Amino acid sequence: MSPQQKALFLPKKQGNFELGSRSIPSPGAGQVLVKIQSAALNPVDYKIKYTGMIVTDYPTVLGTDITGIVEEVGEGVDNFRKGDRVLAHGKFANDFTAFQQYTLTAASFTAKIPPGESFDSAATVPVGLDTALVGLYGNHFGAGLTPPWTKSTSGHESNKPIVILGGSSSVGSYAIQLARLSGFYPVITTASPSNEDLVRDYGASHFFDRNLSGKQLQAAINKITDSPIRIVYDAISLPETQPVGWELLANNGTLVLTLPALVKEDEGKGRKVIEAFGNPHAPKNEELCSSSWAVVEKWLSEGTIRPNKYQVLPNGLEGIIGGLERMRLGQVSGTKLVAHPQETQ
Template sequence: MSPQQKALVLTQKQGNFELSSRSIPSPGAGQLLVKIQSAALNPVDWKIKDTGILGLVTHYPAVLGSDIAGIVEEVGEGVENFRKGDRVLAHGKYTNDLAAFQQYTLTVASFTAKIPSSESFDSAATVAVALDAAVVGLYGNEMGAGLTPPWTESAGDHESKKPIVILGGSSSVGSYTIQLARLSGFYPIITTASPSNEELVREYGATHFFDRNLSGKQLKAAISKVTDRPIRIVYDSISLPETQLVAWELLANNGTLVLTLPASVKEDEGKGRKAIHTFGYPHVPQNEELYRSSWAMVEKWLSEGTIQPNKYEVLPNGLEGIIEGLERLKLGQVSGVKLVAHPQETQ
C-alpha cells in the first residue's frame, strides 16, 4: 500500500476545497484503518465550509465528511470483532485522520458496524450520521427527549399508542426518526414532506402524511382529525425558524421539541415545553454510552430490514464531485436522496 492517499481538503476557515495528498494513518488501540469505497455528504459539511460553525473544525487544512463505508485494511490493538477484509460503515470524526472525504481513514471500532450482504457500500454510507442524529434526538438524556431506547429492554413498545410528529420526513434524519419511532411503538407516526415524497415516507413507516407547506394552524387542525391525544414529541429535522414555529404550535404542554439546529423558539406561555438542539455525534462523552449500545444493533437492523438506508445518488469524479454536490445541498437542490461519492475513483 502506498503511504500516500488523495484527500479533499478545506484549505482554511471559510476557504476553498482542493484535491491534495496526505499520509495514510495507522490505527491505534480501538481503531480500524478503512479503505473508503463510499462517502456520503451532509448539510453540515457545506455549513462548516461557509461559516466554520460549531467549532467542530479547529485546524486547517481540514478533511471533512463523516459518513463512511469501506473495507477494513488494518485492525488496531484491542479490536476483536473486526478483521481485515470486512465491509463496514462508520461515523467519522472531525479530525483529519478520521474523516470521510479521502481514500483511507481511521474509524473508532465502537462506532463501526459490519455491512450485511444485502446492502451496498453506497446504501450503507447513507446511514451513520443521520441515524445517529435520530437516535440521540429521541433517546439521549442530555441532547434529546430522553425516551427509553427500544433495544435496551425486552419489553416491546415503550411508546405504544402515543403520537409523534416528524417534520421533514423525507430528509435523511427524518427518515431514520420515522423508522425509530416505529421501533419504539409510536402511533400515529405523523410526518410532513413534499407531496412527491409521500410514498417514500410511508415506506419508512409514517402512518399519516401531510404537505409540508401547510401552516401551523392548518397542520394542527388536520392532526386533530387523526388523534385527540396530546403531541408531546415533535422532531423537526429541518429546524428552520419557520418550521420551528409550526412545531411549537403543535407541541402539547410539557412536550419536547427536538431540533437539528439551534432553537429560535422559546417558552413564553408557561406551558412547560422545551426545545432541545440535538447533536448526533458519538465522539463526545455524553453520547458515548448511548451510541455504544445503538451501534451494536446496526448490522442486525440493516440485515433484518428494521432500518432501511436512504435512497442515494452517486456523484461523478470521485472526491472532486463532492464540491458540486455540497453546492447542490446548499442550494436546496437535493430531495429524498443522499449524495454519495466514490473516493477511489478520484483521478
C-alpha cells in the first residue's frame, strides 16, 4: 500500500469540506514531490465550493499556492534536489494541489526560496504574481506588454501612466510591483484608506480611495497626468469596478480583468477588455511563465518582488475551512491567509 497523507477534500460539487487521507504521489519526468509547509488561500477556492466552477472530478483537493521541502525529483529535473526549500504554482488536479501534506509540482513553475524568506511569505507569491504577470505581459490572456526580464534593460513603459484598481489585493500588489519594474509612471492605485501605506510600500506613486466614483477618480487622475491611460488593471473586477476602469481607459487602451468581462468592447475607440488567466500550465502561458519562474528566486532575493502580508490559520488543513468562509464574507483585506498542512491533527 502506498504511503498515506492527510488532505482536505471537497467530496462532491457544492458539498462541504472533509478531512481525509490519500496516497502520496510519485514524481514523473519534469516533476518534483514537495512536502508542503505552507499553503495560501485564494478566492477561487471558495468560489469552486459555492458555484462548482472549474472542477469536474470529485472528490477534489483544492489550493494552488504551495511552499515546502523537496522530497524527491523526477527524471530530467536537475535544478532541484532533496531538502531544497521551494515555492510552486499548483493546478487543479489532485496530485498537484496545495490543501494536503504532499504534492507534485511542475519543475518549470517551481523556484527555490531564498534564505531570507519564510515558507509563509513565499506561499503568497505564485497565484497572485502569475495572474498579475500574465495580465500585463501575456499575448493571449493579457495586454501583451514587453516583459521587463526579457532584456538587460527594463523600463519598456517608461513614463507612461497605469491605473491598478484594488492595489491592496494579492493580484493588485503584484501588478503594482511589476508596473514599477516595467517603468510605468505614475503608478496610480485604489484601495481602502487603511491600506494606503501598504500600496505605497509596494510601489504605487499615487493612491486614491476605492470609494470614489468613476468621475471623481477621473478628475483626480487628470490633475496628476495628462497622458492617456492605455492600461487599466482591475484586480477586483466586480460589477461596480469594471465600469470605472472602462471610463478611465483611453482610445486603443486595454482593460485587464481577473473575472469575466461585464463591459463591452467598442470597436470605434479600439479599446480592448481581456480576462487575465494566470494559470502557467495553460499551453498559451507556458513559455511566458517558464521564463518568469526562472527569475522568481532572484526577484525575491533582491527584494524586486515582495510577498504579501499574511496571517497563519490555526489547526492545519482544518483551518482552511473557516479561512475560506472569512474570505467569502469579505472579512480579509490586504492580507493572504496561509495554512500549515503538517500541523493537521
